[in-house]
Amino acid sequence: xxxxxxxxxxxxxxxxxxxxxxxxxxxxxxxxxxxxxxxxxxxxxxxxxxxxxxxxxxxxxxxxxxxxxxx
Amino acid sequence: xxxxxxxxxxxxxxxxxxxxxxxxxxxxxxxxxxxxxxxxxxxxxxxxxxxxxxxxxxxxxxxxxxxxxxxxxxxxxxxxxxxxxxxxxxxxxxxxxxxxxxxxxxxxxxxxxxxxxxxxxxxxxxxxxxxxxxxxxxxxxxxxxxxxxxxxxxxxxxxxxxxxxxxxxxxxxxxxxxxxxxxxxxxxxxxxxxxxxxxxxxxxxxxxxxxxxxxxxxxxxxxxxxxxxxxxxxxxxxxxxxxxxxxxxxxxxxxxxxxxxxxxxxxxxxxxxxxxxxxxxxxxxxxxxxxxxxxxxxxxxxxxxxxxxx
Numbered sequence: 001x002x003x004x005x006x007x008x009x010x011x012x013x014x015x016x017x018x019x020x021x022x023x024x025x026x027x028x029x030x031x032x033x034x035x036x037x038x039x040x041x042x043x044x045x046x047x048x049x050x051x052x053x054x055x056x057x058x059x060x061x062x063x064x065x066x067x068x069x070x071x
Numbered sequence: 072x073x074x075x076x077x078x079x080x081x082x083x084x085x086x087x088x089x090x091x092x093x094x095x096x097x098x099x100x101x102x103x104x105x106x107x108x109x110x111x112x113x114x115x116x117x118x119x120x121x122x123x124x125x126x127x128x129x130x131x132x133x134x135x136x137x138x139x140x141x142x143x144x145x146x147x148x149x150x151x152x153x154x155x156x157x158x159x160x161x162x163x164x165x166x167x168x169x170x171x172x173x174x175x176x177x178x179x180x181x182x183x184x185x186x187x188x189x190x191x192x193x194x195x196x197x198x199x200x201x202x203x204x205x206x207x208x209x210x211x212x213x214x215x216x217x218x219x220x221x222x223x224x225x226x227x228x229x230x231x232x233x234x235x236x237x238x239x240x241x242x243x244x245x246x247x248x249x250x251x252x253x254x255x256x257x258x259x260x261x262x263x264x265x266x267x268x269x270x271x272x273x274x275x276x277x278x279x280x281x282x283x284x285x286x287x288x289x290x291x292x293x294x295x296x297x298x299x300x301x302x303x304x305x306x307x308x309x310x311x312x313x314x315x316x317x318x319x320x321x322x323x324x325x326x327x328x329x330x331x332x333x334x335x336x337x338x339x340x341x342x343x344x345x346x347x348x349x350x351x352x353x354x355x356x357x358x359x360x361x362x363x364x365x366x367x368x369x370x371x372x373x374x375x376x377x378x379x380x381x
Contacts, residue, residue, distance in 0.1 A: 012083060013083075015085055015086050016084065016085060016086045016089075018086075019086030019089075020086070030123055030126070030182075033119050033123070034119065034120065034123060034185075034186055036119075037117045037119040037120050038120075040117070041117055
């Protein structure tokens, strides 16, 4: 026997709380699963992070005039 | 220590009451048609992403169901069919249903947009808006054509499924929309003919009481006649094929035959055999819609294994 008696409220709400707990766990599973699915597909994982980074900049447009002088 | 339990215990909401707010039976149609819309679309979707997309489309549909029950609580208290819903029974308060519906709407749209594409998320948001604001709040109590408007809301899920895959709208997705949209009026009004529901007491205009049963019978026939050529024509789009075409021709011939039978009956004849023709037409309408979408699914399966014809 438990040392403390469960509050009546907790007993009555058990099904509701257990259900919500399972829903939240499922949600965590979904977000994790989506992460795996997107990584597998090779989606772009980097986004703007308040600092310019070359890896997320669009490719510079080719400038034919400059290309000529560089060689 | 005294216990401050002034809440009536037998009326406390259980987990199942929140599920009931999501209208699980409506959800099954949403899941099925959205799934078909997603599978028949040309661009492949990662199976898990597809599963999550269907889940959140269903949740969005459920959220609009909860918002509908929040707004229609006054009607639900009056009508016998809906008196046992969680709000009329007092297990969930109206404010709680509103909050529940709004939060789930937000979660479902944002999660769909993140999991698939922004367009799908916006489309789901529009569908919820359409069902809750345009249908429930505005037109349901204003016009006897309310069933037609409600049908549009129920017809968006296959288009969202298609948008999950393609990120847009096309002829095929509009064809699936029209199939459900035009099917809803004959489906529902045939039910209204034999279910003597108490819509009058709740002051919801139903075609059977505002314009009479004769006009309702005519409306069933007209919508069926408009639906049939469109349902068959879908067979010539990229999602169709000989199997779908054969199914559509048989199903629509039977559907038109049933609609003509309903149209040519008088109330006396219907009373005499306890609305047997109307009941048969209603149950057939369920098979009708299922067969069309199952045939589209089969065509997608055939073309996947290289047996597609067009």
